Amino acid sequence: VHDETAGGSYEELRASFTAAVSHDLRTPLARVLALLETALLPGTDPRQLVEQAREEVEQISELVDDVLFLSELETGREVVSLGSTRVEPIVRDVAEQLGERAERADVALTFQVEEGLELPLRPRMLRMVVENLVENAVRYAGPRASFALTAGHENGTVVISAVDDGAGVPDEELLRLFERFYRGDRVRASRGTGLGLAIVKHVVNAAGGSVEALRSSGGGLEVRCVFPS
Numbered sequence: 001v002h003d004e005t006a007g008g009s010y011e012e013l014r015a016s017f018t019a020a021v022s023h024d025l026r027t028p029l030a031r032v033l034a035l036l037e038t039a040l041l042p043g044t045d046p047r048q049l050v051e052q053a054r055e056e057v058e059q060i061s062e063l064v065d066d067v068l069f070l071s072e073l074e075t076g077r078e079v080v081s082l083g084s085t086r087v088e089p090i091v092r093d094v095a096e097q098l099g100e101r102a103e104r105a106d107v108a109l110t111f112q113v114e115e116g117l118e119l120p121l122r123p124r125m126l127r128m129v130v131e132n133l134v135e136n137a138v139r140y141a142g143p144r145a146s147f148a149l150t151a152g153h154e155n156g157t158v159v160i161s162a163v164d165d166g167a168g169v170p171d172e173e174l175l176r177l178f179e180r181f182y183r184g185d186r187v188r189a190s191r192g193t194g195l196g197l198a199i200v201k202h203v204v205n206a207a208g209g210s211v212e213a214l215r216s217s218g219g220g221l222e223v224r225c226v227f228p229s
């Protein structure tokens with residue numbers, strides 16, 4: 001399934017975007033407010049409440065960062081496509097960073113990067129792509145699933161492929177995964193904003209590449225990022 005940007009007016013898109021961000025900000029903000037009010041009551045342990053409030057604020061900052069990053073991307077190609085970055089060190093870093101979470105989720109991760117491979121992206125952007133793909137597998141593939149990230153030349157292009165054999169998504173959802181704020185029916189109860197793959201798409205597009213999501217041969221999800229070589 002190839003990704004095709006949906007039609008609709010820019011104003012409509014902007015309005016729904018703003019509404020969704022406001023909604024996602026309001027929930028943690030309300031929790032912070034409740035925690036602060038509780039801390040003022042006599043006989044409560046403010047330290048624990050402050051710690052909880054700090055976590056909520058961190059979540060808010062992450063969302064704001066993602067939104068700012070996305071709008072930065074949308075204003076210009078040069079923000080992203082400057083420079084060239086070796087893929088292997090970044091993948092190794094992300095693998096280390098997410099290894100523990102993957103173990104807890106019982107998802108086996110493997111990584112295979114062509115030696116010396118570079119991509120026309122700044123390090124932060126490349127990291128963003130790899131992180132999002134691995135994190136999604138850890139979150140959604142389900143226990144006993146395997147995930148493999150491979151990067152290398154394929155038929156005159158450079159491909160980053162993220163494949164798992166986990167829960168996957170129904171075929172009719174595949175087209176929508178790259179939309180901002182889109183989350184699958186099955187995962188709505190879990191934390192997440194639905195921005196990860198939208199960001200992946202923008203970064204890859206900005207580097208002149210394209211993205212697609214398909215059912216993997218193992219019945220899970222495959223996300224492919226294809227760059228001109």
Ligand SMILES: Nc1ncnc2c1ncn2[C@@H]1O[C@H](COP(=O)(O)OP(=O)(O)OP(=O)(O)O)[C@@H](O)[C@H]1O
Binds near residue numbers: 164185186
């Ligand atoms: N490996 C996967 N297996 C099954 N479903 C997936 C996988 N990766 C993504 N999805 C589905 O695609 C949706 C969109 O993913 P995306 O990364 O854009 O958002 P998110 O993970 O929900 O939130 P965020 O990344 O902003 O924290 C997910 O909510 C999930 O339904």
Ligand SMILES: [Mg+2]
Binds near residue numbers: 195
């Ligand atoms: Mg995600």
